[in-house]
Amino acid sequence: MTERKKPVGQPDKRRAIVTGALTLFARDGYTRAGLDAIAAEAGVSNRTIYNHFTDKAELFQTVIQESTRRVADTMVDIIDRHLSKVVDLEADLVDFGMAWLGVLTSDLAPHFALIRQINAEIEHIPPAALELWRDSGPGRTRRELAERLRRIAERGELAIDDPARAAGHLMLLISADNLTDRAALHDESALREMVAAGVHTFLHGYVRRPRHDAGEQ
Amino acid sequence: MTERKKPVGQPDKRRAIVTGALTLFARDGYTRAGLDAIAAEAGVSNRTIYNHFTDKAELFQTVIQESTRRVADTMVDIIDRHLSKVVDLEADLVDFGMAWLGVLTSDLAPHFALIRQINAEIEHIPPAALELWRDSGPGRTRRELAERLRRIAERGELAIDDPARAAGHLMLLISADNLTDRAALHDESALREMVAAGVHTFLHGYVRRPRHDAGEQ
DNA sequence: TAGACATTACATCGATCGGTGTAGCGAATG
DNA sequence: CATTCGCTACACCGATCGATGTAATGTCTA
Numbered sequence: 001m002t003e004r005k006k007p008v009g010q011p012d013k014r015r016a017i018v019t020g021a022l023t024l025f026a027r028d029g030y031t032r033a034g035l036d037a038i039a040a041e042a043g044v045s046n047r048t049i050y051n052h053f054t055d056k057a058e059l060f061q062t063v064i065q066e067s068t069r070r071v072a073d074t075m076v077d078i079i080d081r082h083l084s085k086v087v088d089l090e091a092d093l094v095d096f097g098m099a100w101l102g103v104l105t106s107d108l109a110p111h112f113a114l115i116r117q118i119n120a121e122i123e124h125i126p127p128a129a130l131e132l133w134r135d136s137g138p139g140r141t142r143r144e145l146a147e148r149l150r151r152i153a154e155r156g157e158l159a160i161d162d163p164a165r166a167a168g169h170l171m172l173l174i175s176a177d178n179l180t181d182r183a184a185l186h187d188e189s190a191l192r193e194m195v196a197a198g199v200h201t202f203l204h205g206y207v208r209r210p211r212h213d214a215g216e217q
Numbered sequence: 218m219t220e221r222k223k224p225v226g227q228p229d230k231r232r233a234i235v236t237g238a239l240t241l242f243a244r245d246g247y248t249r250a251g252l253d254a255i256a257a258e259a260g261v262s263n264r265t266i267y268n269h270f271t272d273k274a275e276l277f278q279t280v281i282q283e284s285t286r287r288v289a290d291t292m293v294d295i296i297d298r299h300l301s302k303v304v305d306l307e308a309d310l311v312d313f314g315m316a317w318l319g320v321l322t323s324d325l326a327p328h329f330a331l332i333r334q335i336n337a338e339i340e341h342i343p344p345a346a347l348e349l350w351r352d353s354g355p356g357r358t359r360r361e362l363a364e365r366l367r368r369i370a371e372r373g374e375l376a377i378d379d380p381a382r383a384a385g386h387l388m389l390l391i392s393a394d395n396l397t398d399r400a401a402l403h404d405e406s407a408l409r410e411m412v413a414a415g416v417h418t419f420l421h422g423y424v425r426r427p428r429h430d431a432g433e434q
Numbered sequence: 435t436a437g438a439c440a441t442t443a444c445a446t447c448g449a450t451c452g453g454t455g456t457a458g459c460g461a462a463t464g
Numbered sequence: 465c466a467t468t469c470g471c472t473a474c475a476c477c478g479a480t481c482g483a484t485g486t487a488a489t490g491t492c493t494a
Contacts, residue, residue: 120337
């Protein structure tokens with residue numbers, strides 16, 4: 001299981017195959033994406049794919065791993081860049097959320113279409129591989145975000161019992177409307193309002209409480 | 218477009234086809250689910266399917282519509298049953314969340330696998346049909362939940378600017394861990410803790426604020 | 435230069451699948 | 465009883481697809 005497979009073939013061809021496969025897997029899904037189409041997209045012969053990968057399944061797994069790795073790196077980088085030094089918590093969280101959402105529309109966008117494919121075929125994926133992916137992908141970013149939140153809480157700005165759960169809540173709230181209205185992803189102002197609302201809920205919730213500066217009946 | 222198609226064939230056969238198709242579409246996805254397998258699952262001949270539906274695509278659309286309708290009805294019912302009369306807001310929201318999550322493990326469970334299939338093939342679905350589904354499915358439940366929250370806010374228990382957005386936040390927070398750990402869906406106590414944490418975040422957020430009963434520096 | 439290796443185009447195989455045609459069976463209706 | 469209609473079983477077609485075989489071309493290196 002820990003065996004390291006020696007790379008065969010030219011590495012640039014291999015990368016072209018993987019990126020082309022990512023494009024088509026993301027757009028058409030595992031079953032629909034034909035190997036001929038992938039080969040054409042990668043500018044590579046059909047036969048070359050089988051020189052680098054034994055199987056369509058192995059190609060798919062490789063695509064997932066490499067794409068997950070890259071996206072997780074990006075996410076962790078965003079977390080570190082925005083939440084290492086916090087001066088205005090709410091404003092910094094909003095900026096962080098905007099950068100976070102920016103990834104969804106970047107050149108890494110196909111990855112998230114691929115994630116939806118994975119979620120769809122989740123019943124057909126061996127649980128071990130699934131767990132491995134979760135741990136190295138969303139799990140890793142969640143742990144990183146949780147650690148940052150824990151430190152902020154340590155300084156007394158947040159009251160967090162379970163940092164991992166809080167991180168999950170924050171990630172959900174930041175991209176809340178993304179799940180219901182994907183068109184809003186390209187409207188900058190609406191996007192900022194969504195993030196601001198999510199961050200506000202994350203910090204303050206919705207319960208009405210008496211103001212501190214003014215008396216209330 | 219508004220034409221009403223007269224039903225052909227025996228209605229019980231038709232229902233068997235639709236429910237069988239739901240099972241296989243949910244498990245295997247649109248492409249993988251073969252018509253022979255669907256026919257076998259429904260206890261029906263292959264040819265009978267084409268007596269009731271012109272196309273595989275039309276069968277799929279029918280399955281989506283009927284399943285969406287049933288689930289939305291259930292959801293709306295849960296909302297009305299738990300949030301019409303609220304005495305203890307936080308406790309009632311937790312109970313509501315538990316009932317909400319209960320649907321995910323009920324006999325309606327295949328529906329949500331079908332939703333994942335839709336999300337995966339979202340690029341290949343005509344936008345009009347997609348909008349129609351969103352409006353009659355999640356959109357409808359969200360509007361219903363938003364209306365309940367608006368009334369609660371009117372009574373002064375919640376401070377809500379945008380009820381629709383608040384409803385979205387609540388739905389996300391209730392089933393937060395569902396997205397990362399589906400195994401927890403069958404542990405009653407862990408499930409209740411997840412819902413309680415989500416509701417607590419929805420109401421109070423995470424920001425640390427001075428207590429009302431005790432002085433703080 | 436010679437040999438090893440990667441890539442390519444092309445042909446092919448077996449399997450699956452969506453969809454259709456056909457003939458026969460059974461039940462309900464008149 | 466005769467007709468109609470829906471269901472079934474079966475065979476079949478055309479297309480797609482994953483995967484392999486093969487022979488030729490190109491490229492890098494010893």
